[in-house]
Amino acid sequence: MKKFLLTIALLLNVFFVFSQDIIMQTTTVSQCGGVFYDSGGSAGNYANDESFILTICPDTAGQQVQLDFVAFSTQNGTDEMTIYDGDSTAANAFGTFSGGGASANPGFVSATPNNPTGCLTIEFTSDASANTTGWEANVSCYEPCQTIVSQLDSSSPAPNGDGYIRVCPGDPITLSGSANFSVDGTGATYEWDLGDGNTVSGQTATFSYPNPGVYIVNLNVTDTNTDPDPSGCSNTNLINQVIQVSTEPDFTGTAASASTACFGEQVTLTGVANQVEFINDCTPPVSGTTFLPDGSGATYQTCVTVDCYESSLTLTDVNQIVAICVNMEHSYMGDLDINIISPNGQTAVLKGYPGGNGTYLGGANDDGTNTPGTGADYCFSSTGTVTIENGPTITAGSNPPGNSITPGTYLPEGNLSDLLGSPLNGDWCIEIIDNLSIDNGYIFSWSIEFDPTLQPPEYSFTPVTTSEAWDSDPSIVSTSGNDITVQPSTPGQHCYTYRVLNDFGCEYTETVCIDVYPEVDNGEPDDLFMCNPGAPPYIFDLTENDTPILAPSAIPSDLVITYHESQADADADTNPIPTPDTYTTTATLGNPQTIYVRVEYLNTGCYESETFTLNITAQPTINxxxxxxxxxxxxxxxxxxxxxxxxxxxxxxxxxxxxxxxxYHNSFAEADSDTNALTSPYVGGPNEPIYVRIEAAGDATCYSATAMPLFNLIVNANDDSSFTATPTCDGAVM
Structure with missing residues (x-):
């Protein structure tokens, strides 16, 4: 009955549309809804000997038609549907479909963004015998994404001649951007990706980086078209604005020749500032542990994600893979395939099956349990000379120990050129296929290393020093290059700043401090005497000089006094006289002994030295x-x-x-007490007695005084000798 009705419909060249349904026929419709059926509609089969070309176009200019086939069944190989990406059969075909089941179903078909009409053309033919239920597809339209190109309009600071923005840690950066829209940018949103995991919304962003490094900034622009994506359509370009944040120089070597100084002492300070290179670390991460159970044909994978190269960078030379290294153990190498799989699925064989029967990898544990053995490092590189199954062996492992491939670098059994064209960024995976039900093992870690020259040059930098010097200070007494000599005039801590400026405009400082000890402000010791002591030994109390030495000091309690028999001992603080209060001198009458005093501040090594003599004197004689x-x-x-x-x-x-x-004195009492000594010229007479005191120099206790006058001052009266002289003619006087 259905074929009869369809025959009538075709003869009348009419079609029926129920609830915007589209029935297969030769025509063009503009519709963005409903259901697309075969010629039998929702209730019947299509007919024999059909040959239709139907074009479905969007009802709004700029949109694209979509078909979602929820059912599809035709006579396999004879009744066929071809779908074209355009408004005629001259457009590119998505494919030809026939048969039944999921594998035959066209699924979801959409006009592509490169299709200016947005239409889909469906061609269907059936033969003269047999037919089936046909198809059912939901019709919809979507607005394709417009072309959005983001751009950087201005920045502060501005990029340098190479296009990089260079700043110091913490310096503010302001970027302003916009976008060009092929259709309309109304309502678009803007978000800056700062390259450090942070984002800033808006066309203008002000931000800073606390840490040195290289940061790649992009502006992501999203419009309001949610047809292709619930979040809207975004730009596909990258502005990749490079921002280099200065490293801090290495001040190792910036130091003082001494951290402490005695008062009045000079100290030399050396300034050193080595600029530190920043190298972008693009070493892929190391994987974690993966258990390799005993299996037959089982496949295990462990992957690492590489994400630090330019998105367009691909592998163009096998030597760009420096090495693929795996730390593992397995108690039977012969049943393993080991493959490396690139982010786009390309595969290279590192170790093939079979090969290496009866040989361990690493220090395998071969007791039949899942207890891990000890891993060994095996690397695969084009620089290897032999494959791993032909590698030398050592005895390793346990339960029992056995032959194990020696750790080292081996040539892949396959060819790393099978990976050429693979993107560097993405998931790289080690695949282990356990082909036999024999033994187990572990991958403890693995990594892949790429040629470091694959890094763009702007991803690494070394600042250049533009100026470096010590800050001025009144205690600097001389300067030689980056060295200064200082002599602080006051005790306490004195700090000096070494200042460095680099070509990023960043200023860094290093402060060096020295502690200056107080001045050793001692007095001079007195010479000590013994007057007419008789026969030796002669014993002196050297500590009698402690008082005059400490008397003028502002810090007497901080001074340490030691007595020595030589200047060398005093300077070196060696061989102090052990019992200075009962010291036996080597001095003899007329031959004094010199004693050397070291006056030190709190055992700091800051000291002054003085000398005094020990004197043996005889009782003075008054002649x-x-x-x-x-x-x-x-x-x-x-x-x-x-x-x-x-x-x-x-x-x-x-x-x-x-x-x-x-x-000289006027009385014995004064001479004996050494008081009222007479000074010359002394006016005396006419018959005045004089008493005399002789005292040993430096020893007031060693003296002699006359009990009776030693001599007299006698003034004789002057006689009158005046007369008058009268000259005579011959020249005489009378």
Whole structure:
């Protein structure tokens, strides 16, 4: 009954459309909804001897027709449908479909974006015998994505001559961008991908990077067309704006010749700033552990994701794969295939099956359990000389130990050229096929290493130093290149800054501090004496000098005093006199001994040294001296000036003048107590007694004083000798 109705319909050259359904015939319709049926409609089969060409176009210009076949069944090989991407059979065909089942169904068919009409043309023919239920396809239209091209309009800072933006860590960066739309950009959204996992919305973004490195920034633009994608259509271009963030120089070697200094001491500071290269680390990650159970024909994969190369970069030379390395163990190498699979599915054989029967990989555990053995490193590279199954062996493993392939680099059994054309970015996988039910193993890790020159040059950089110097400081006494010599004038911590500027405009500093100890402000020690001590030994208390040494110091409690018998010992702080309060001297009468004092600040090595002598002296002898007699002046007042010191040589006699002090007094009491010494010129007379004191130089306790006057000051009266002289003629006087 259905074929009869269809025959009538064809004779009348009419078709029926129910609820926007489209029935197969030769015609053109503009429709973006309903259901497309074979000529039998929703309830019957198509007819024999059909030959139809139907074109379905969108009802809105710029849209594309889509067909979603939910059912399809034709006589296989004789009743055929061909679908064309256009408004005629002259367009490219998606394919010819016939038969039944999922494999024959055209599925979802859509006019492509390159199809300017947006139409689909369906050609159907059937033979003279037999037919079936035909097809059912939902009709829809979608607006294809327009072409969107994002662009960078301005940036602060501006790119350099090579197109890179160079900044310091933390410096603000402002980028402004827009997009060109082939149709309309109304309502489009903008998002900046900063290349560090962060994004900023809007056409203008201000941001910064805290860490040195290379960051690739792109502007993603999405319109409001949700037909192809619920999120809208996006640009497909990349602006790939390179932003290089400066590395910090290495200040290793910037240091002082000493971290501490004595007061008044000079210290040299050296400035060193080596610029640090940034190398983009594009080493693919290392995989984790993968168990290789005992299986027959079982396949296991472990993958790593590579995502640090330019998206368009592909493998063009097998030598661009430096090595594929796997750390593994397996108790029977002979049943394994080991393959490397690239992100687009291309495969190269690293180790084929069979090969290596009875040989371990690594330190396998061959006790039949799943207990892991010990992995060994096996690498595959075009630089290898033998395949792994022909590699040398060692004894390894356990339960029992056996022959195991020696770890090393081997030639793949297949050809790495099978991977040429593979994208570098994406998932790279090691595939293990266990062909026999014999033994198990583990892959503990694996990695793939590519030629480092595949990295774009802008992904690595080394800043250039444009200036470097120490900051000025009043304590700098000299400068030589990057070295300064400092001499702080006050105690305490003194810090100096080494400042470096690079061609990114980044300034970095390194501070070096030195601690200056307080000044050792000691007094001078006194010479010590023993007067007429008799027979040796002669014992001195050297610590008597502690008081005069510490007296003027502002920090007496911080000073450490030691006594030494030589300057070398005092300077080196060696061989201190162990019992300075009961020191037995080597001095003898007339031969003093020198003692060397080290006055140090808190055992810091900062010190001053002084000397004093230990002296053995005899009791001074007062020799006789004659009276001093002068004539009075015309005033006859009975007193005249006297040079008392002219008596000193007579009083000392053979005693050395440098060893004694002679003073003159008006009484024994004053001479004995060394008070009211007379000074020359002394005015005295007319018959004045003088008492004398002789004291050992430096030892006031060693003296002699005259109990009776040693001499007198005598002033004689002046006689009147005035007369008148009268000259005579012969030249005389009378």
């Amino acid at each position: 006789p001296a004659s009276d001093m007699v002068v004539c009075d002046d015309p005033s006859n007042d009975g007193v005249e000036p006297f040079d008392l010191e002219s008596q000193t040589p007579f009083i000392l006699g053979t005693q050395a003048a440098s060893d004694y002090v002679v003073t």
